[in-house]
Amino acid sequence: MARAEATYTPKATGILPVVPSRSIVRRLLGPDWRLGWLLVCPVFLILMALLVYPFLDAILLSFQNRFIGKVGTWVGFGNYADLFSNPNSHFAKAALNTVVITGSAIIGKFFIGTAMACVLNQHIRLKNLWRGLMFLPWAVPAVVTAYAWRFMFDTSGPINGLIAQFHLRDDYIYFFNDAQIALPSLVLVIIWSGTPFWTMNILAGMQAVPAELYEAAELDGAGTVQRFLYITMPSLKHVFFVTALLSTIWTSANLVQILVLTGGGPDYSTITLPLLAYLTAIPGARLGGGAAIAMTMLPAYLVLVYYLTRQMLKQE
Amino acid sequence: MDERQRGLPFSRRQFLGGTLTLASASLLAACGSGTGETGAQATTAPTGQATAAPKPTTAPAPAGQTGVAPTTAAVATTPQPDLTIVSGKFNVWFSANWNTVTDEAVGNVFVDWGKQNNVKVEWQSIPGSPVILQKESAALAAGQPPELDNNNQTYWYTQGEMGDLTATVNKFKGMAGGMYPIALSSLTAQDGGIFAAPYAVDVWPAHWRMDLIGAKTGGRFFNSYDELIELGPQIQQPPKTYTYAYAVGHEGDHVNNLVSALWAYGGRLADEKGVPDIKNPANKAGIDVVARMWKANLCAPDAWGATVTSFNNEAYQKGRGLIATNPATIMGWLLVNDKELGDKTGLSLPPKGPAGAFAEGGAIGFGYFKKAKLVDQSLKALDFFMQPENLLKISKSVEGRFVPVYRDHAKGDFWEKSKFSALASIAEAGRIRNWPAPPQPWMSDVTDAKYTLSDMMNKVVRQNMAIEQAQDEAQKDMMDSYNKFVKK
Numbered sequence: 001m002a003r004a005e006a007t008y009t010p011k012a013t014g015i016l017p018v019v020p021s022r023s024i025v026r027r028l029l030g031p032d033w034r035l036g037w038l039l040v041c042p043v044f045l046i047l048m049a050l051l052v053y054p055f056l057d058a059i060l061l062s063f064q065n066r067f068i069g070k071v072g073t074w075v076g077f078g079n080y081a082d083l084f085s086n087p088n089s090h091f092a093k094a095a096l097n098t099v100v101i102t103g104s105a106i107i108g109k110f111f112i113g114t115a116m117a118c119v120l121n122q123h124i125r126l127k128n129l130w131r132g133l134m135f136l137p138w139a140v141p142a143v144v145t146a147y148a149w150r151f152m153f154d155t156s157g158p159i160n161g162l163i164a165q166f167h168l169r170d171d172y173i174y175f176f177n178d179a180q181i182a183l184p185s186l187v188l189v190i191i192w193s194g195t196p197f198w199t200m201n202i203l204a205g206m207q208a209v210p211a212e213l214y215e216a217a218e219l220d221g222a223g224t225v226q227r228f229l230y231i232t233m234p235s236l237k238h239v240f241f242v243t244a245l246l247s248t249i250w251t252s253a254n255l256v257q258i259l260v261l262t263g264g265g266p267d268y269s270t271i272t273l274p275l276l277a278y279l280t281a282i283p284g285a286r287l288g289g290g291a292a293i294a295m296t297m298l299p300a301y302l303v304l305v306y307y308l309t310r311q312m313l314k315q316e
Numbered sequence: 317m318d319e320r321q322r323g324l325p326f327s328r329r330q331f332l333g334g335t336l337t338l339a340s341a342s343l344l345a346a347c348g349s350g351t352g353e354t355g356a357q358a359t360t361a362p363t364g365q366a367t368a369a370p371k372p373t374t375a376p377a378p379a380g381q382t383g384v385a386p387t388t389a390a391v392a393t394t395p396q397p398d399l400t401i402v403s404g405k406f407n408v409w410f411s412a413n414w415n416t417v418t419d420e421a422v423g424n425v426f427v428d429w430g431k432q433n434n435v436k437v438e439w440q441s442i443p444g445s446p447v448i449l450q451k452e453s454a455a456l457a458a459g460q461p462p463e464l465d466n467n468n469q470t471y472w473y474t475q476g477e478m479g480d481l482t483a484t485v486n487k488f489k490g491m492a493g494g495m496y497p498i499a500l501s502s503l504t505a506q507d508g509g510i511f512a513a514p515y516a517v518d519v520w521p522a523h524w525r526m527d528l529i530g531a532k533t534g535g536r537f538f539n540s541y542d543e544l545i546e547l548g549p550q551i552q553q554p555p556k557t558y559t560y561a562y563a564v565g566h567e568g569d570h571v572n573n574l575v576s577a578l579w580a581y582g583g584r585l586a587d588e589k590g591v592p593d594i595k596n597p598a599n600k601a602g603i604d605v606v607a608r609m610w611k612a613n614l615c616a617p618d619a620w621g622a623t624v625t626s627f628n629n630e631a632y633q634k635g636r637g638l639i640a641t642n643p644a645t646i647m648g649w650l651l652v653n654d655k656e657l658g659d660k661t662g663l664s665l666p667p668k669g670p671a672g673a674f675a676e677g678g679a680i681g682f683g684y685f686k687k688a689k690l691v692d693q694s695l696k697a698l699d700f701f702m703q704p705e706n707l708l709k710i711s712k713s714v715e716g717r718f719v720p721v722y723r724d725h726a727k728g729d730f731w732e733k734s735k736f737s738a739l740a741s742i743a744e745a746g747r748i749r750n751w752p753a754p755p756q757p758w759m760s761d762v763t764d765a766k767y768t769l770s771d772m773m774n775k776v777v778r779q780n781m782a783i784e785q786a787q788d789e790a791q792k793d794m795m796d797s798y799n800k801f802v803k804k
Contacts, residue, residue, distance in 0.1 A: 067475065087789075088766075088771075088789075088793055155555070155616075155618060155636070156634060164555070164556065170555070171554065171555045171617070172555045172618075174617055174618045174621065176621055177617065177618035177619075177620060177621030177622070178617070178618075178621070179620075179621075179778075182621065262621060262623070263566055263623030264566075265565065265566055265620070265621050265623060266565070266620040266621035266774075267620065267774055267778065279765075282449075282450045282453050282454065283449050283450055283453075283764065283765045284761070284765040284766065285449075285453060285471075285761070285765060
């Protein structure tokens with residue numbers, strides 16, 4: 001019956017059939033496709049409104065010269081070209097800093113996070129208290145911790161206070177104000193605040209490793225180090241991978257701490273791509289330029305998200 | 317057995333589908349009506365603005381005010397309480413004064429107006445650039461700018477976001493002994509329109525430690541930059557104290573600190589037509605003297621990394637800097653929080669150069685956003701705010717922080733005999749940042765977004781770039797801003 005309903009009479013109308021027959025639609029979309037799509041529709045609309053539209057809008061924006069509150073003018077790849085041709089764009093430095101900060105922070109978080117997880121996985125007294133304290137840096141809002149570190153490292157803070165009190169140096173240490181040490185100081189704060197996430201994941205992974213494996217290895221004469229290297233580490237491979245991917249995405253997109261602690265300075269020594277995008281778009285009022293900077297990070301994120309999704313699906 | 321077989325007139329699937337359709341339709345209808353409301357508000361506001369902006373002489377006048385001569389007494393009696401409750405909040409934003417007394421004095425005048433007119437007023441004191449620019453930009457992007465704002469007005473006025481207040485200001489400029497000329501010139505755009513209603517003259521004196529510097533100079537401030545460079549090392553004790561809390565970072569005060577030196581040596585930031593002129597050869601000596609101060613280790617090294625405008629305030633207030641050229645916010649803070657240091661602090665013109673000693677001045681005033689929700693109330697609020705007795709309340713409660721805009725308010729021992737007399741004389745003779753040009757729309761892009769001058773000094777002092785080359789690069793950068801904002 002459905003087939004008969006979908007039969008066209010091209011001779012009568014002279015128009016070729018362009019609408020597929022109902023049975024084809026059914027075959028493609030399933031027997032209850034209308035209701036199915038209707039039910040999916042709200043989620044689809046929300047996704048379109050909250051994810052796809054802003055994303056596409058940002059891409060379009062990156063091809064425009066636009067002030068806030070004004071209609072943009074199309075400049076093609078002008079904003080992108082400006083990033084590479086304008087010596088005052090600081091794009092290259094920001095890209096390099098983003099890689100350096102992300103890379104060094106990930107390495108730091110990996111080692112410290114693993115060490116902390118090992119300690120917290122032992123039968124120690126007040127284990128739950130230590131675990132709770134360990135998660136604090138991650139739970140406290142980034143802006144609060146950033147200001148706390150700013151105070152710690154300030155010329156009137158406790159570290160420089162000790163230096164002045166005991167005449168340890170001729171001058172203060174300008175942690176965030178000296179171009180030579182601002183970047184390492186910043187990485188230190190990022191590692192401090194991001195390590196609990198690693199510890200939490202690694203600890204959870206460690207607790208999932210069957211105790212029988214350790215017992216068998218012990219019977220075979222494996223020492224502590226060997227058990228760690230040949231049982232713990234391989235068992236945590238997937239945890240490390242997923243944690244590293246997530247942490248890379250978050251660290252490279254970090255804005256708050258850098259903005260509060262250094263604002264990208266001094267002398268652009270701590271400028272990163274997200275911060276440069278923000279400074280260009282909002283205080284600099286160049287929405288298109290800011291969007292173009294943000295879009296340059298897109299290929300890297302697509303690769304990261306691809307591997308992350310694949311890994312997570314594989315685990316499922 | 318399906319529902320139809322059980323006697324129902326529809327299937328479960330039909331029922332679910334129908335329910336979902338009904339729910340979606342209701343949701344759409346709800347959204348639609350909400351949009352309608354918003355749309356109605358959105359059209360109301362611009363209408364109010366459209367009548368208010370081009371004809372500010374008639375629009376702001378409350379009932380009964382039309383035709384009343386603009387005398388103090390007459391204007392004081394004109395605002396009639398409007399019994400209609402205005403929906404929404406009337407937002408007033410201004411840059412932080414770093415003490416609550418000043419903030420409250422300014423904010424409370426609007427609160428008083430709101431009470432008399434059944435308008436809910438909310439004022440916010442916001443830390444200076446770039447924070448306030450970000451906040452304004454975000455608010456505008458969201459379509460909800462504040463009704464009144466005292467920052468970045470040249471920029472927003474030239475962007476067409478803020479309205480012309482010439483008629484409003486002209487009503488008041490002759491009152492109470494007349495306004496200081498700088499109160500008007502610093503708020504007049506290139507097109508001749510006044511973009512803000514002035515309520516205080518903000519001057520940038522040098523705050524200096526009379527106890528420490530005076531001990532070396534015989535009780536006076538440094539005669540010149542050269543004397544500062546010569547005697548500074550004998551007075552300071554780094555790293556605890558540095559001679560000059562010099563602002564040079566990516567914050568709001570570095571422009572003033574640099575331009576004071578440029579002027580002292582005959583330089584300028586812009587020419588008479590408002591075109592960037594940092595490449596002017598006369599600027600070289602000013603840049604050089606700043607570089608010499610830095611190389612003599614007379615300035616706190618962490619200034620380069622400063623990203624907050626209060627850096628030099630804090631350095632002075634903590635006793636780390638012995639000089640800070642800044643608006644009298646420092647003195648205002650000291651009067652409230654540290655009277656001892658306040659007593660030891662003198663105010664004077666910045667150090668002198670071959671061309672003289674010049675301080676920056678400029679009026680602080682409120683401009684109104686044309687797209688604000690309660691824009692039809694903005695001019696009424698400003699009419700109330702500008703009345704001399706209201707501004708006198710502010711200047712009385714914050715004596716020393718600002719110079720009053722009306723000359724009559726700057727009379728008496730406080731303004732003529734105390735250390736604050738320096739402020740009144742700067743108000744008479746101070747220069748605006750854009751001198752010899754009127755306020756320029758490109759300036760805030762250079763000073764608060766790109767920090768071109770900070771970067772120029774960084775190149776000279778820390779990268780040892782030749783001054784001429786740094787000037788050339790800064791000139792190109794400034795011309796980019798000029799071309800973007802002025803030259804269409």
